[in-house]
Amino acid sequence: MKSADTENTRLLSRIAQGDEDAFTLFYDQFAHGLYSLVFRILNDARETEDVLQEGFTQIWKKAATYDGNRSSAFTWAVMIMRNKAIDHIRSRQRQARVVEEAALASPDEPDVQEDDGVFQNEKKVIVRAALEKIPEEQRQAIQLAFFSGLTQMQIAEKLGEPLGTVKARIRRGLLKLRDSMNGAL
């Protein structure tokens, strides 16, 4: 486990004990990155704030369930926020509009305002470089899957491709992404 992961695991352990200072440190470290992620999914500042509040409240309450042997604190927090954002899309029936926006948005469009320490520039470079190595159709399928909340069938319909093709693209693309980033995260 890397030192940052170890430190974040300790923070979550303290949060589980009700340590508000630890929670504040955790918030400071992850808030901007998580806000960026949720905004990328919802494309709505007010809803993004709602999701962040729900997500951080969940982190506060569920810190005791975090398992450092299974995932990093970063992965854990990202998946909580991402799931909440997707739930938000589905519950508000906003899917069609958001999908259109997601498909149009480029993942690497520059809008850099600051670096928050965890979502480091180095990692951004690694992930973006890894994404660029993936063929366009695979990258598109992965991004629709991760950011839009569509099911595989809906992705196939959206892309106008057979379901089997979409599944294969997601598998190949995600494995390539993993191989390109391997050891760098």
Added chain:
Amino acid sequence: MIDERKEEMAALYALGVLDPHEARAFEEELRANAELRQFVDDLVRHSAALAHAVPEKTAPEHLKGKVLQKIRAGNEPGSTVVPFTRPARPVSWMPWAMAAALAVFCGLLFSDRAKLKSEVAELQKQTDVCQMQVAMLGAMDNQSRHGVAVVIWDPSSQTGVLQGEDMPRPAANEDYQLWIVDSKYSQPVNAGVFSVDGKGVAKAVFKPDHPISGGKFAVSIEKKGGVSQHEGPIVMASK
């Protein structure tokens, strides 16, 4: 050995795009296949890394205050599970004494479930005097792969203790979630999520979302962080 089909299912599962019935079927595979679970964890980790690739935004300054205000209020509906060693609010000594006794029972007797059952029944008789309920939760399919758990429920404080053993860990993007089936509610009442350590042991203190007058206990596997209404498969339940 992870073949191409499993790789494909794992990728779709990691990205959360499987249909619910497919996801449940795949979760069954995951529970029986440690190598596949590890593979899925790895894919989840790399999927989460996509968060690094989004355009950066700055969270509004006022948001931090709102979040802190919300956690201080502590009245958010949903999860109520807290670490085993830290109850959500002061409770009487009796549940904790019983929980401690139960932990001993569990430690000694999980290898002999028939005996455990009789001991739980005996414990139930003893706890009648303090109005507490003891329930043993077994696997829904009569197989041992989901382990066994015991719940002690104190109706007066509306607080309970769960201890489980021999429980397989759920996938990285899943949690076990405890429910109480009370006939006065149309849906099972959420009692929060809980984790399982590397030895398959689960310990949690819980307080359900709504007042409970009695009922059965059940454990399902849900997506990470839990859900407000039961969606995933029920893997354990009390009789």
